[in-house]
Amino acid sequence: xxxxxxxxxxxxxxxxxxxxxxxxxxxxxxxxxxxxxxxxxxxxxxxxxxxxxxxxxxxxxxxxxxxxxxxxxxxxxxxxxxxxxxxxxxxxxxxxxxxxxxxxxxxxxxxxxxxxxxxxxxxxxxxxxxxxxxxxxxxxxxxxxx
Numbered sequence: 001x002x003x004x005x006x007x008x009x010x011x012x013x014x015x016x017x018x019x020x021x022x023x024x025x026x027x028x029x030x031x032x033x034x035x036x037x038x039x040x041x042x043x044x045x046x047x048x049x050x051x052x053x054x055x056x057x058x059x060x061x062x063x064x065x066x067x068x069x070x071x072x073x074x075x076x077x078x079x080x081x082x083x084x085x086x087x088x089x090x091x092x093x094x095x096x097x098x099x100x101x102x103x104x105x106x107x108x109x110x111x112x113x114x115x116x117x118x119x120x121x122x123x124x125x126x127x128x129x130x131x132x133x134x135x136x137x138x139x140x141x142x143x144x145x146x
Contacts, residue, residue: 007011009037009069009081010036010037010038010041010067010069011037011038011039011066011067011069011081011083011086012038012040012041012051012066012067013026013029013038013039013040013041013064013065013066014040014041014042014043014048014051014060014063014064014065014066014067015040015041015043016042016043016044016064017042017043017044017045018044019115020065020119020129021115021116021118022118022124022133023129023132023133023136024119024128024129026040026064026136027128027131027132027135027136029083029087029138030135030139031135032087032088032090033088034088035085035088035089036139037086037087038142039084039134039139039140040139040140041140042140042146043060043061043065045145048060050112051065051073052065052073061069062076062112063108063112064076064079065075065079066082066083068082074102075140076105076108076112077097077101077104077105077106077107077108077109077111078101078105079130080094080097080104080108081094081095081097081098081101081104082094084086084097092132
């Protein structure tokens with residue numbers, strides 16, 4: 001079942017709204033997404049309960065998730081290649097991610113475990129925070145946009 005009858009080619013990216021690093025990274029993907037094929041939904045939003053029905057809270061909050069246009073759910077490192085395929089020019093990095101799924105998942109898990117320290121090491125994070133919040137808010141509410 002498509003995510004939206006108006007936008008059958010859109011995917012939903014579920015992210016942790018309490019994680020600044022996660023939101024800044026998501027904002028970068030949304031900027032790359034010129035064709036507006038990604039719609040962000042916070043894991044804390046009621047819509048996430050419906051999209052991830054059957055997934056317990058611990059598993060839900062342990063990772064980010066991608067719900068593909070066909071309704072498949074991918075999580076963590078397994079979601080990287082399908083996400084990249086939806087972005088302009090993302091096919092080549094997606095193929096690289098698919099060729100080493102274990103390494104991508106281990107890399108994702110390492111980043112997830114160290115996101116606070118990584119976030120502190122990024123210059124300009126205070127200026128980036130409001131920009132990321134605006135971009136995510138705009139894209140979260142554009143379900144009816146063309």
